Amino acid sequence: MTDDSFRIAELLLADMKCSHVLMTLALEASGGTNPELIRAMSGLALGMGQGLNCGALSGGCCVLGLLAGRGGETEMEDPRFMELLEEYSGWFLATTTERHGGPNCADIMRFDPALKVKVCPALVGDCWDKIKEILERHDIDIANPPRARTEEEIAP
Numbered sequence: 001m002t003d004d005s006f007r008i009a010e011l012l013l014a015d016m017k018c019s020h021v022l023m024t025l026a027l028e029a030s031g032g033t034n035p036e037l038i039r040a041m042s043g044l045a046l047g048m049g050q051g052l053n054c055g056a057l058s059g060g061c062c063v064l065g066l067l068a069g070r071g072g073e074t075e076m077e078d079p080r081f082m083e084l085l086e087e088y089s090g091w092f093l094a095t096t097t098e099r100h101g102g103p104n105c106a107d108i109m110r111f112d113p114a115l116k117v118k119v120c121p122a123l124v125g126d127c128w129d130k131i132k133e134i135l136e137r138h139d140i141d142i143a144n145p146p147r148a149r150t151e152e153e154i155a156p
Helices: 003-013 018-029 035-051 055-068 081-100 113-137
Strands: none
Touching: 003 018, 003 113, 018 035, 018 055, 018 113, 035 055, 055 081, 055 113, 081 113
16 A cells, blocks of 8 residues: 555545545645635535535546636636646546446445445545646646746736
8 A cells, every 4th residue: 555545545534535535635745734625625525415426536626626727817727727627537437437337426336335435445546646647747746736827927
């Protein structure tokens, strides 16, 4: 087991959901904390409470948004952002469809606590590894993400 695997297991044992875990890992990698953001990730848990998209999918997309998305009315998203999302979401869809029949929480864990314990830690670990791989391939340092630029800085 890697250090990340131990941390993932620790967070899941603390009853944090997939989306909480991925965002916590991202914040810890950058040396930060943000309880409000972690709390907001609760809305993604268990497929938004209905078994819809897995929190590891939506939470992973939020991690990418935290690192490369838009932060306000005048701030611009990183020009690579949509490519990051497409790559992560496409990988997640293909992987979970092959392994579990689909990307939804209901497909993956079927609301079975025993299956959740068996499947979710490995899936969250795979998602975290994929997020780090995508960021590395696009030269984005999770510990020091690019500074967002404003429209005024971009305008000629």
